[in-house]
Amino acid sequence: MDSFGIGIESSCDETSVAIVKEGRELLSLKIYSQIESHAPYRGVVPELASRSHLEKINLLLEECLEEANVSWEQIKYVAVSAYPGLMGSLMIGAQLARCISLVHSLPIVLVNHLEAHLAVVGLEEELPEFPVLGVLLSGGNSSVYLYHDFGKMELIGDTMDDSLGEAFDKVSSLLDLPYPGGPPVEKEAVLYESKSVGKLPSLFPKLLKESGEEIQFSFSGLKTAVLYHVKSQTKESLDVGRVCSDFQKTAFELVIRNIRKAVKKTGIRTVICAGGVLANGSLRNELELESKRQKWKLFYPRKKIHCTDNGAMVASLGYHLWKKGYNAPLNFKVSPKRNLTNTI
Ligand code: AMP
Ligand code: MG
Numbered sequence: 204m205d206s207f208g209i210g211i212e213s214s215c216d217e218t219s220v221a222i223v224k225e226g227r228e229l230l231s232l233k234i235y236s237q238i239e240s241h242a243p244y245r246g247v248v249p250e251l252a253s254r255s256h257l258e259k260i261n262l263l264l265e266e267c268l269e270e271a272n273v274s275w276e277q278i279k280y281v282a283v284s285a286y287p288g289l290m291g292s293l294m295i296g297a298q299l300a301r302c303i304s305l306v307h308s309l310p311i312v313l314v315n316h317l318e319a320h321l322a323v324v325g326l327e328e329e330l331p332e333f334p335v336l337g338v339l340l341s342g343g344n345s346s347v348y349l350y351h352d353f354g355k356m357e358l359i360g361d362t363m364d365d366s367l368g369e370a371f372d373k374v375s376s377l378l379d380l381p382y383p384g385g386p387p388v389e390k391e392a393v394l395y396e397s398k399s400v401g402k403l404p405s406l407f408p409k410l411l412k413e414s415g416e417e418i419q420f421s422f423s424g425l426k427t428a429v430l431y432h433v434k435s436q437t438k439e440s441l442d443v444g445r446v447c448s449d450f451q452k453t454a455f456e457l458v459i460r461n462i463r464k465a466v467k468k469t470g471i472r473t474v475i476c477a478g479g480v481l482a483n484g485s486l487r488n489e490l491e492l493e494s495k496r497q498k499w500k501l502f503y504p505r506k507k508i509h510c511t512d513n514g515a516m517v518a519s520l521g522y523h524l525w526k527k528g529y530n531a532p533l534n535f536k537v538s539p540k541r542n543l544t545n546t547i
Contacts, residue, residue: 206279207271208525209264209303210518213256213296214288214316215342216247220263221514222271222278226522229326230271232515233263234508238383245372245382247342253291260299267514275307282521285313285531286538287343293537301533310530312521316512317344317541318356320477322523323509323516324502331473331500336465340458340486341478342368342383345420347465350475353523358541359468360418360461367454367480370422374450377433378443388447389483395444405449406432410456416468418461425453455489462490466499473500482510 205224212219221232237255241247283300285293304311321337324330337348337356345367347360365373368385375384380391407428429450433441466472476490481503494501504510536543 205277206522206525207273207277208280208282208312208518208522209267209278210314210514210516210521211260211264211281211283211296211300212316212319212512212514212517213260213292214284215292215512216241216252217512218256218259218263219512219514220260220267221518222267222273223326223515223518223522226519227325229515230273231267232508232513233266233270234511234513235259235263236511242382245376247289249289249291252289253295256292256295260295264299278307278309280310280312280521280525282312282314282517282525284316284319284517285535286315286543287541288316288537288539290537290539293539297535297537304533310525311533311535312524312529313531313535313543314517314520314524315354315356315541315543316517317346317348318350318354319516319520321348321350321475322353322520323477323504323513324475326509326515326519327505328502331475331502334469334471335473335475335502336462336469336471338458338462338465338474338476339478340367340476340480342366342372344478345422347418347461349469349471353520353527354529360420360465362420362422364421364423365426367420367422367458368478370426370454371480373426374429374447377429378441378446380443385480385483388451389485391444392447392451392485395442395448399445399448403445405453406446407449407453410453410460413460416464418464418468420457420461422454422457425450451483451485455486458486459489459493462493462499463497466497472498473502475502477504477510479510479512482507
């Protein structure tokens with residue numbers, strides 16, 4: 204008999220519930236994005252986020268159940284993003300998972316939100332064999348993992364300051380573009396690149412010469428370069444498209460460099476890239492090109508909806524962990540940290 208599972212996501216600014224079959228087939232997915240509530244503040248306001256999760260989450264569950272058309276008897280587990288994330292937000296999803304577990308006697312599977320971002324590719328194609336490299340580029344993370352197995356990730360590279368998504372958001376703010384910054388910065392860059400004839404030098408300094416084995420991200424220098432450039436221009440002379448294009452190119456060069464280093468260091472040539480920034484078409488192209496050049500096996504969520512925070516990734520990873528016997532006690536804790544020191 205097929206096993207169905209529920210996935211609950213409420214770690215940040217998307218409330219989402221999904222139902223999957225056998226961890227691979229998506230039956231229903233509902234996402235409520237809070238972007239409009241946070242946009243006036245140009246960042247996620249934790250208190251607004253948790254209130255909004257509370258308002259929407261039950262409704263999304265009802266809609267999901269109706270659309271998937273499965274009975275409670277067919278559902279075998281409830282998976283929930285338990286870390287990392289905003290505490291107040293995580294607690295809303297956790298409470299729903301506890302209620303479902305109590306009422307329907309289902310095991311609760313605690314999911315690492317970051318791992319779920321990587322494992323979501325399993326909803327689109329056959330997951331590669333472990334170990335793989337996992338590259339997370341989101342609003343809160345720029346990190347590289349050695350992904351050993353479901354539930355077992357080892358951090359091998361991280362950012363010293365901002366995440367890539369944050370850098371997009373801040374550059375967008377410097378240019379008076381909307382929040383979140385990724386989509387408008389990408390749009391301006393694409394428009395500029397489609398119109399520009401001939402190659403102009405980058406407005407920003409080249410990356411420092413590659414040295415050492417360390418896999419490290421840092422975007423503060425690039426952000427400062429954008430700030431100084433914007434300050435040096437008048438409203439008329441500022442070429443927003445060129446700034447966006449040069450910013451993206453430099454940032455993506457660092458991403459590719461770090462993947463190259465991680466491959467060299469570990470000898471692993473299978474790479475899963477994921478997180479909100481993977482919605483960016485230029486990044487996807489650069490990764491495709493480099494993976495062909497370097498003969499890496501590249502995976503990333505082809506569907507942009509799978510790049511966003513969503514319950515489908517939680518339900519899908521939850522399936523594999525449930526199969527491994529994960530079953531959290533009702534009094535489990537959630538955590539803002541990337542590691543959960545919790546019984547699972
Ligand atoms: P997440 O933390 O995974 O929800 O991802 C959200 C982050 O992804 C935000 O910082 C967005 O600015 C960024 N983002 C979303 N779409 C794009 C895009 N097309 N290009 C670059 N960054 C993006
Ligand atoms: Mg989000």
